[in-house]
Amino acid sequence: MADATPPAGGAAAAPASAPAPEPKPKVPFSPILLKHINEPGSHTIAHYQARGGYETAKAHIGVTDPGALIKLVDESGLRGRGGAGFPTGKKWSFLAKGTGKPIYLAVNGDESEPGTFKDRYILEKDPHQLVEGVILTCFAIGSKHAFIYLRGEFILGFERLEAAVQEAKAKGFVGKQIFGKDLELTITVVRGAGAYICGEETGMLSSIEGGRGYPKIKPPFPAVSGLFKCPTIVNNVETISAVTHIVKNGAAWHKQWGTEKSPGFKIFCLSGAVKKPGVYEVPLGITMREMIDGYGGGMKDGKKLKAVIPGGLSAPVLTAEMVDKCTLDYESLASLGSMLGSGGITVLDESVDMISAIYNTMRFYHHESCGQCTPCREGTGWLEKVAHRFHHDEGHEGDVELLADIAKNMRGRTICVLADAAAMPMQSYLQHFKGDFLAKVKETPFVEKKRTYRDEISPTAKKLSATGAGPSAMDVGSAEKQ
Amino acid sequence: MNVKEVKIKIDDKEMSVPSTWTVIRAAQENGIEIPHYCYHPDLTIAGNCRICMVGLKGAPRPVVACAQPVAEGMEVTTKGKDVEEARKSVMEFMLINHPLDCPECDQAGECKLQDYSYAYGRDHGRFHEEKVVKSKATMGPHVKYWGSRCIVCTRCVRFEEEISGQGNLGVIYRGDRSEIALFPGKTLDNPLSMNTVDICPVGALVSSDFLFQTRVWNLHSKDSMCADCSVGCNTRVDLDSKERIKRIVPRRNDQVNKEWMCDYGRLSFPYVHENRLMKPMLDGKDTPYKDARIAAAALLKKKRVVILVSAWNTNEAFAAAKSLAEALPGAEIAGYANPGRAEEKFPGFTISGDKNPNRKGMQEVLGIDADVSLKELAADKGAIGTVVLMHNIPGYVPTAELKAVLDRTESVVLLDLAKSDLLRYGNVAVALPTLSSFEKSGTFVNKDGIAQKFQPVIEPVNFGRSEPEMLTDLVRELQGAPVKVGA
Numbered sequence: 001m002a003d004a005t006p007p008a009g010g011a012a013a014a015p016a017s018a019p020a021p022e023p024k025p026k027v028p029f030s031p032i033l034l035k036h037i038n039e040p041g042s043h044t045i046a047h048y049q050a051r052g053g054y055e056t057a058k059a060h061i062g063v064t065d066p067g068a069l070i071k072l073v074d075e076s077g078l079r080g081r082g083g084a085g086f087p088t089g090k091k092w093s094f095l096a097k098g099t100g101k102p103i104y105l106a107v108n109g110d111e112s113e114p115g116t117f118k119d120r121y122i123l124e125k126d127p128h129q130l131v132e133g134v135i136l137t138c139f140a141i142g143s144k145h146a147f148i149y150l151r152g153e154f155i156l157g158f159e160r161l162e163a164a165v166q167e168a169k170a171k172g173f174v175g176k177q178i179f180g181k182d183l184e185l186t187i188t189v190v191r192g193a194g195a196y197i198c199g200e201e202t203g204m205l206s207s208i209e210g211g212r213g214y215p216k217i218k219p220p221f222p223a224v225s226g227l228f229k230c231p232t233i234v235n236n237v238e239t240i241s242a243v244t245h246i247v248k249n250g251a252a253w254h255k256q257w258g259t260e261k262s263p264g265f266k267i268f269c270l271s272g273a274v275k276k277p278g279v280y281e282v283p284l285g286i287t288m289r290e291m292i293d294g295y296g297g298g299m300k301d302g303k304k305l306k307a308v309i310p311g312g313l314s315a316p317v318l319t320a321e322m323v324d325k326c327t328l329d330y331e332s333l334a335s336l337g338s339m340l341g342s343g344g345i346t347v348l349d350e351s352v353d354m355i356s357a358i359y360n361t362m363r364f365y366h367h368e369s370c371g372q373c374t375p376c377r378e379g380t381g382w383l384e385k386v387a388h389r390f391h392h393d394e395g396h397e398g399d400v401e402l403l404a405d406i407a408k409n410m411r412g413r414t415i416c417v418l419a420d421a422a423a424m425p426m427q428s429y430l431q432h433f434k435g436d437f438l439a440k441v442k443e444t445p446f447v448e449k450k451r452t453y454r455d456e457i458s459p460t461a462k463k464l465s466a467t468g469a470g471p472s473a474m475d476v477g478s479a480e481k482q
Numbered sequence: 483m484n485v486k487e488v489k490i491k492i493d494d495k496e497m498s499v500p501s502t503w504t505v506i507r508a509a510q511e512n513g514i515e516i517p518h519y520c521y522h523p524d525l526t527i528a529g530n531c532r533i534c535m536v537g538l539k540g541a542p543r544p545v546v547a548c549a550q551p552v553a554e555g556m557e558v559t560t561k562g563k564d565v566e567e568a569r570k571s572v573m574e575f576m577l578i579n580h581p582l583d584c585p586e587c588d589q590a591g592e593c594k595l596q597d598y599s600y601a602y603g604r605d606h607g608r609f610h611e612e613k614v615v616k617s618k619a620t621m622g623p624h625v626k627y628w629g630s631r632c633i634v635c636t637r638c639v640r641f642e643e644e645i646s647g648q649g650n651l652g653v654i655y656r657g658d659r660s661e662i663a664l665f666p667g668k669t670l671d672n673p674l675s676m677n678t679v680d681i682c683p684v685g686a687l688v689s690s691d692f693l694f695q696t697r698v699w700n701l702h703s704k705d706s707m708c709a710d711c712s713v714g715c716n717t718r719v720d721l722d723s724k725e726r727i728k729r730i731v732p733r734r735n736d737q738v739n740k741e742w743m744c745d746y747g748r749l750s751f752p753y754v755h756e757n758r759l760m761k762p763m764l765d766g767k768d769t770p771y772k773d774a775r776i777a778a779a780a781l782l783k784k785k786r787v788v789i790l791v792s793a794w795n796t797n798e799a800f801a802a803a804k805s806l807a808e809a810l811p812g813a814e815i816a817g818y819a820n821p822g823r824a825e826e827k828f829p830g831f832t833i834s835g836d837k838n839p840n841r842k843g844m845q846e847v848l849g850i851d852a853d854v855s856l857k858e859l860a861a862d863k864g865a866i867g868t869v870v871l872m873h874n875i876p877g878y879v880p881t882a883e884l885k886a887v888l889d890r891t892e893s894v895v896l897l898d899l900a901k902s903d904l905l906r907y908g909n910v911a912v913a914l915p916t917l918s919s920f921e922k923s924g925t926f927v928n929k930d931g932i933a934q935k936f937q938p939v940i941e942p943v944n945f946g947r948s949e950p951e952m953l954t955d956l957v958r959e960l961q962g963a964p965v966k967v968g969a
Binding site for chain 2: 212217366372373379382385396
């Protein structure tokens with residue numbers, strides 16, 4: 001899931017214009033992470049080594065200073081590709097040191113954000129770059145044990161990754177005495193059981209620990225107390241895969257693409273009403289239009305674009321006007337009140353009923369709320385039920401305000417951001433497509449008669465209470481506190 | 483460990499608290515109420531109910547007080563618009579799927595949903611949809627579960643994991659369908675199970691024994707102490723309008739039982755009202771106290787008198803026994819105890835195997851080790867004229883050793899609670915009814931040497947004279963001094 005704190009101002013702030021993209025000399029870009037995915041046997045170690053695989057690890061493991069590797073990743077400006085976009089090098093530097101506890105790396109391959117299917121390609125088609133990234137990362141952060149958590153539905157991905165780990169082990173890249181150095185590394189591939197919440201970093205840690213995938217309270221952050229209460233670094237599959245290439249080619253190489261604050265390249269998952277949906281690896285900072293019209297081949301069936309969900313289902317929706325101003329980097333989307341998230345771009349055309357879309361969205365979050373925190377447990381269900389009424393043309397007067405209020409009450413009041421992930425789309429739909437909601441309001445308001453006990457009780461009791469002969473109905477006091 | 487103190491400010495109150503505390507703890511210890519459901523001082527922090535939100539200076543939004551560690555210079559507000567709004571919204575969320583079945587709910591009257599609803603609730607609902615209905619279940623012999631009332635605070639789950647260590651309970655399903663359930667093949671049948679009922683802040687987990695017995699607002703409470711074993715759990719006894727005991731719940735004492743007690747102790751009280759010895763008896767017939775006393779005094783003049791006290795007597799009774807022995811030249815004092823069971827040790831609570839509340843007290847007052855003493859007395863084969871048997875143990879089955887002593891005793895003066903096996907055992911010449919620990923005051927010394935005084939919670943159900951009083955009466959009778967009984 002998109003583990004993101006929404007930008008200041010949230011969906012409510014829609015500035016007049018997005019900042020212009022950085023005037024950077026255009027460097028030609030060809031896919032890096034996805035370069036070999038269409039070659040036969042790309043998932044095997046033979047194929048990977050034939051194109052120079054594991055040479056980077058061999059050159060650095062036990063040779064380079066781990067601190068220098070962290071510095072290199074920090075300088076590259078790589079930001080977390082799972083959704084939150086937190087600078088990776090910075091995250092690594094937060095690791096609690098000298099605790100005497102083991103350090104873990106947990107790689108998040110749960111990829112459960114609807115509209116996102118990028119990690120799947122890495123896992124199924126080119127898993128060795130991830131394994132090499134894990135080796136490099138573990139060396140940099142001083143970890144001897146990495147966990148890679150995959151969503152349960154990734155069957156082929158699991159098989160290929162597990163095979164890749166075994167191949168690397170057979171070659172002596174993983175296991176004891178890796179690369180002939182006095183270093184060891186265990187990689188454990190863990191499969192989830194089909195819960196969205198296990199893609200939230202601490203929910204994932206709970207799941208790896210063998211517990212129910214309940215997110216944990218932060219602070220303490222995983223870098224201080226994470227997996228099994230030990231310092232843990234949690235990174236996305238794409239992030240760790242990118243580390244391989246950054247260590248190989250250097251920080252400057254990575255920074256030649258993208259914007260100043262969002263350097264590098266990213267895989268986007270384009271789906272919905274476009275001619276050529278799919279995964280596209282592009283430099284950050286290209287325009288949304290270029291993605292849709294260029295890579296996506298334009299709108300399907302020549303229909304008009306109505307809205308775009310830019311970063312996975314939880315990202316606030318963009319209208320057609322906002323899409324024109326949008327570039328694919330963290331800052332541009334934040335300034336539009338949305339987020340780059342996991343890079344799952346879903347394009348909605350004019351034929352889409354936005355009420356149906358939000359109902360479907362709410363149904364998903366209701367189904368997936370873990371049920372730990374009250375506002376999310378109850379709020380997601382409430383939102384879905386009201387959205388369901390709208391979907392069936394049974395909106396009541398006041399329901400639009402009610403939806404807004406429920407969403408507001410869910411934001412920022414829970415342990416993890418699933419409540420926000422459910423509330424943000426609702427708020428953005430209400431903001432940008434309020435008319436669609438109002439068109440569905442067909443009923444008068446629900447009767448909100450402010451009743452008191454006095455109205456409810458029988459005439460006899462009323463009379464008694466009026467004469468003071470019986471217990472007053474208003475004497476129903478709060479129970480004595482223990 | 484050296485714990486640093488930090489200065490913090492909650493509302494307008496400045497305080498200095500250990501740096502390991504959380505905001506909610508600091509507030510509670512300083513008399514500031516912060517509403518909470520999932521927080522419990524003896525369990526790990528879950529932070530899931532979200533109602534304990536407080537304002538924190540410098541934080542963009544309210545934080546949960548239960549999970550917020552204190553820090554030097556921290557400024558917390560428990561009031562204000564943000565905080566109130568947050569709590570109100572949580573309260574609304576809590577109740578949208580709640581069945582609102584207070585009229586038939588056992589928890590009504592002592593329910594945190596009711597309490598906080600009064601403070602933060604709305605006067606009308608905005609939820610017009612169908613409610614989620616969850617299952618009902620029998621969790622174990624003493625605990626039932628009403629799923630729809632559950633707010634999934636997971637206190638019971640954490641209790642089962644951390645205190646009883648049985649891990650029988652877990653959460654199943656997701657989101658608003660979340661329910662508490664037993665793991666397959668398990669039941670909530672450990673002797674700490676009813677603590678889950680106590681800590682359940684709502685009416686989801688209820689006691690099968692107390693269910694539908696009474697409404698809690700018809701009860702009044704008195705502080706007491708459990709006499710069922712040598713732990714000496716502090717309790718609160720709830721009584722109905724007829725002064726009958728309806729339930730016993732633990733009362734916090736961090737040195738003794740924290741906030742827990744075992745189910746044995748909780749369910750031990752029915753003996754108070756059952757099969758009690760109501761009046762003094764002489765040769766198996768009810769008799770006035772005076773006659774019984776005179777008869778007993780006569781028996782005490784026999785050759786070889788043994789005052790045999792059980793470890794269920796109070797320190798005060800032990801002292802009275804000592805005075806009696808001093809008044810009778812040549813009288814011996816011996817002790818005995820209820821036979822022990824295996825100790826039951828749980829990660830967060832231990833049920834003592836010693837089923838006597840005052841073995842330590844006997845040692846302290848009389849210098850007698852109960853087990854050694856009875857063994858010695860049983861081993862010595864000499865005939866005994868009279869045994870003053872201060873028994874007071876409910877549900878006791880006479881041991882071979884005690885029988886060996888009584889078998890060679892000419893006559894027994896029995897001080898006991900109930901018409902027990904001992905009364906029927908034979909040579910009981912005089913039987914004097916005694917008071918249970920619910921009917922008298924006294925002192926027990928628990929297994930850790932902590933002396934705890936307790937007060938009566940109900941009027942005596944029987945003739946109403948406590949053991950120290952009766953022994954003192956006997957001493958006066960022996961000395962020929964007048965005995966005054968009652969008004």
